[in-house]
Amino acid sequence: MGGLKVYISADMEGITGLVDAEDVQPPGRDYERGRVMMTEDVNAAVRGAFLGGATTVLVNDAHGPMRNLLPDLLDPHATLIKGRPKPMGMIEGLGPEYDVVLCVGFHARAGVLGVLSHSFMGHEIEDIWLDDQVVGEIGLLHDAAAAYGVPVALLTGDDTACAEMNAWDSTVATVAVKHAKDRFAAQLVPVAEARAAIESTAHKALRATRPTPTVNRTTRRLTVRWQNASVANHLPAIPGVTRTDDRTVTVDAPMPDLYRLFNLFLRVATAVTTNPPYC
Template identity: 55%
Template sequence: MKVYISADMEGVTGLVGADDVQMGGRDYERGRVMMTEDVNAAVRGAVAAGAREVVVNDTHSAMRNLLVEDLHPAASLVRGKPKPMGMLQDLDSSFDAAVFVGYHARAGALGVLSHSFMGHEIEDMWLDDDHAMGEIGFAHSTATALGVPVVALSGCDVACAELTEWEGDGGYVRTVPVKYARDRFAARLRPAEEARRAIEEAVREGVREAPSRTRPAPDTTEHTLTVRWQSASVAQQLEGIPGVTCSGGDAGKDPAHDRSVRVSGDLPALFRLFGVFMGVAYALTGQAPYC
């Protein structure tokens, strides 16, 4: 079996503040250790379930966070940026299962370090106009569109609930709350060793069951992505990309504020194009996350 692990940082065991997850922060180096340990727990679970290949994608910020020398030797690592597919780089239909480690809730949710990709610059996102989403929803939808089931996620309790909602009735994804949000920068923490045992167990059971479950059917249909930006300038510049249109705020329901953009395509193509959106937005705003 082949297992894919996408690893973010905000949802890692013990981390609650910007200084824990931002390069140069006073606790960032400690955060890297915690992130590596959570990922190693997931790798151990995948290997115990019979995975013959495990690919880990470091997806946070500059995507150079995991301690290479301390990573589990069974895993290969996708490191650095830019990556055309960002948080899902190197994921394809040959994988039997996908795992999300250290993920966080979307912008507007009262989860630990919640945001959607770019701190405060992205106010909200929708898939097909009616389903608000952040990184969890977009990554889950794209992975399943490729025919790869998401079998486990670790993060705060709000992030776990978000994935369960996306999975819907009949889903079998296992979620591991490693902390319980008390506010955006505060949480009750689960003991680290207990949290990592839970990650390992959830991944082991999720990967073990994957071959006996019905895989999601590859989705090549057209979907619509809408992104509402904090800055109308970003929306205006993105409208220069063929196929991208300004829709007004709130998924087209507030035409007085033209700072939302819409574009349609299949999900992998939308996921890749969204990476271009972020490149444009970073160039225009230069805003640090969590402001």
């Protein structure tokens, strides 16, 4: 297999060794070290991708301020998208021209006992449903990528995030780099072992044969329940958005348009809340 175009979405909470807001949010006392750890996990995935036949690797910094990855330490074979706002957020730059998606450093959804678990906005989002199925960042990204006809081949994170991905799509290879003990505590896989596993699993995942998802432009329903009623009060100004109770809104659209619309939700929510991290 050769000539593969690989897309990497890189989050931070599921990175090797990181367990606390101080590790993943500026100006946390360990944030700068966390940036190095994040970059090295991504580098392991990049190495594995090229071993698996990639000729192009695009990395999207998908965490928080989206300027976490260190360009001078990033594998020079990869191209980086850095900064925000980005209309498609965690999948900015992804399109049908890519062959596969790798998710590095992901975490479990809100309400699940995983390391730094949440859905997109710290504590602001209580729950998300896609067609009445509870979902987090993992499932939304998976289905948005599938709408482009691009399969997710790999996810790295804690064991809870890996289980969430496997429940959504059992064909996705996963690497657990830590095992959740609580929301801010984990039993860590040794760093060298975790990075070797990311590299080798990315390599094998790209070599594996998997069907291309059928591009599906049918209408999907997204429902979001917020902690803050003010967010739900503002969002119905967006055409097509309906408030179903004081804190819940719903909207119908095909993927990946729905994913782009949800990113607009996040920008509105950020504007009307203080959005403190991981309360």
